[in-house]
Amino acid sequence: xxxxxLPLAAPRSLSPPATAPSCSRPxxxxxxxxxxxxxxxxxxxxxxxxxxxxxxVADVKAAADxxxxxxxxxxxxxxxxxxxxxxxxxxxRKWDALSKVFRWMQEHExxxxxxxxxxxxxxxxxxxxxxxLQVYGSIQDQSIRVHVxxxxxxxGCLVKNGRYDSTFKLYDExxxxxxxxxxxxxxxxxxxxxxxxxxxAKAMELINELNYRGLQMDSxxxxxxxxxxxxxxxxxxxxxxxxxxxxxxxNPNLFHYSSLLNAYSENSNYEKAELLMKDLRxxxxxxxxxxxxxxxxxxxxxxxxEKAKELLTELEASGFAQDEMPYCILIxxxxxxxxxxxxxxxxxxxKEKGVKSDGYAFSIMISALHRAxxxxxxxxxxxxxxxxxxxxxxxxxxxxxxxYCNTNDTESVMRMLKKMDELNISPDHITFNxxxxxxxxGKVYHLVYKTIEDMHTKxxxxxxxxxxxxxxxxxxxxxxxxxxxxxxxxxxSKRTVCKSLHEKVLSILVPAGLLKDAYIVIKxxxxxxxxxxxxxxxxxxxxxxxxxxxxDVMKALxxxxxxxxxxxxxxxxxxxxxxxxxxxxxxxxxxxxxxQGYSVxxxxxxxxxxxxxxxxxxxxxxxxLSKQQAASRASGQRxxxxxx
DNA sequence: GTAGGGTTAG
Numbered sequence: 001x002x003x004x005x006l007p008l009a010a011p012r013s014l015s016p017p018a019t020a021p022s023c024s025r026p027x028x029x030x031x032x033x034x035x036x037x038x039x040x041x042x043x044x045x046x047x048x049x050x051x052x053x054x055x056x057v058a059d060v061k062a063a064a065d066x067x068x069x070x071x072x073x074x075x076x077x078x079x080x081x082x083x084x085x086x087x088x089x090x091x092x093r094k095w096d097a098l099s100k101v102f103r104w105m106q107e108h109e110x111x112x113x114x115x116x117x118x119x120x121x122x123x124x125x126x127x128x129x130x131x132x133l134q135v136y137g138s139i140q141d142q143s144i145r146v147h148v149x150x151x152x153x154x155x156g157c158l159v160k161n162g163r164y165d166s167t168f169k170l171y172d173e174x175x176x177x178x179x180x181x182x183x184x185x186x187x188x189x190x191x192x193x194x195x196x197x198x199x200x201a202k203a204m205e206l207i208n209e210l211n212y213r214g215l216q217m218d219s220x221x222x223x224x225x226x227x228x229x230x231x232x233x234x235x236x237x238x239x240x241x242x243x244x245x246x247x248x249x250x251n252p253n254l255f256h257y258s259s260l261l262n263a264y265s266e267n268s269n270y271e272k273a274e275l276l277m278k279d280l281r282x283x284x285x286x287x288x289x290x291x292x293x294x295x296x297x298x299x300x301x302x303x304x305x306e307k308a309k310e311l312l313t314e315l316e317a318s319g320f321a322q323d324e325m326p327y328c329i330l331i332x333x334x335x336x337x338x339x340x341x342x343x344x345x346x347x348x349x350x351k352e353k354g355v356k357s358d359g360y361a362f363s364i365m366i367s368a369l370h371r372a373x374x375x376x377x378x379x380x381x382x383x384x385x386x387x388x389x390x391x392x393x394x395x396x397x398x399x400x401x402x403x404y405c406n407t408n409d410t411e412s413v414m415r416m417l418k419k420m421d422e423l424n425i426s427p428d429h430i431t432f433n434x435x436x437x438x439x440x441x442g443k444v445y446h447l448v449y450k451t452i453e454d455m456h457t458k459x460x461x462x463x464x465x466x467x468x469x470x471x472x473x474x475x476x477x478x479x480x481x482x483x484x485x486x487x488x489x490x491x492x493s494k495r496t497v498c499k500s501l502h503e504k505v506l507s508i509l510v511p512a513g514l515l516k517d518a519y520i521v522i523k524x525x526x527x528x529x530x531x532x533x534x535x536x537x538x539x540x541x542x543x544x545x546x547x548x549x550x551x552d553v554m555k556a557l558x559x560x561x562x563x564x565x566x567x568x569x570x571x572x573x574x575x576x577x578x579x580x581x582x583x584x585x586x587x588x589x590x591x592x593x594x595x596q597g598y599s600v601x602x603x604x605x606x607x608x609x610x611x612x613x614x615x616x617x618x619x620x621x622x623x624x625l626s627k628q629q630a631a632s633r634a635s636g637q638r639x640x641x642x643x644x
Numbered sequence: 645g646t647a648g649g650g651t652t653a654g
Contacts, residue, residue, distance in 0.1 A: 117646035149647040223650040258651035328653040363654040
């Protein structure tokens, strides 16, 4: 290690003579601009002395075209210099330059572990997880692929961007590839658990793994764990971790306190929250805005509105109520507690005080009014927000959209959709469901269908209750094929559907004569369909379905466990008699029936015998029928004994 | 000068 520092030391001591001549002959050399700095460096010994490499770095940082500058200075720059440049563009959030510099480094094979780590970090900040995965995937050298800081940074990038599934999948891959995770890895992964559905269980898995590897939990890990407990409502567990943190000699900070306090707010445990506040004050920490706001949440959620109002006054006095958040907490709790009038008063008070709303308070109030049935008032508020604001996010757009939909203000609905488009805000499942309900109410079925299709294509889970209703309405309105498409979209969007859905679609398909489609529904879900629906379908199919499928349909029906009715067989036989060229199908049906213990009833038998010459198989048919009769008599006796 | 976390609102 000693030796490694020597080459660095040498150029530094040599650099003044090396740059000095350039002062006397200023040309277009990259070093020229550094000359005055050299003088400065002499005057103030504390500043770094310039060197060709440092100057080159400064040049690239200042260049309008960093790639051109890099190319010009290629011979001077080393990988660590490029890393400095890379970080520079990341720090000043020039994502385009960042990527160009990185690409240049890739092309010139000037990448090391640090380059990847930094680049992934900034890709995380610039919300470009896809690029990070792409670059990570392109790393050939396995030792770099599983280098702990490269892994940590790419995992961090995915977590920051909410790509939790990919995070854990990639982590498993890294482990298989030989990664030795450290505390950084675990805190990164744990932070991914905060918003995960089964986040607490996943966190426990990670904690076990961490312990198994002999790593010691630190204050950061505890902080993340507390947040996980709070967001998943594991209040007692949060208390245990908080105590363990103290027992292991760490001093909890305001984040630890606020997470535990937040856990208490979910359960409205205000006594414990007050004890915790006492503990916080005694530990010389000063409660900040977040702590007090979280305490306000405790009181509000617990319905302690008087205490909440007092605290809000305190927040105002401390200058902690300059944004709308504390008001939002209390307004929301009041409204949800049935005090819509008081909520409105507080909302107005907030506006009068000139507290700026980014839309949160508006969306809370619009929703609250809407819930309470004040639809016109909700719409007025949505309009008021529109008049005062140009910035929107998805939630306020969704809230306003619903207010307009429910007051049948088509023009405003369209305006909201246009805004969404212009602002490049992607609709979510709430948007889609609002629109579906709206179009449905207006019986604009082509738009209902288009919206559902759009929602499905964009990968949103369809709302089963709503879509079943839509499906029925489409059927009633004379769009059975569209109803079937809705059924299929629901069916194939992974989640298991309610078993009555299949019957519902059958009740549309069968009367509409879409019998082949109905057959497919039955074949795939035979055991979930009631005998009544099976019978209806069976009769209809035998009467007017594709004759070539009759035998297959019989098998599917039988497979459902339903005993096929005599009526069904009777109609099938009538169909076959009308089409003597389907003789083989008839014979195979009769054979199959025998094997399954079915037999035709007397009227069908007579009909068959009477028409047997049509098939030219009089003898054979008679034989089959008598065999069938014998078999069914035997099994009939068995059945009788059982039912007795 | 490679990488980590956590708190409040719809």
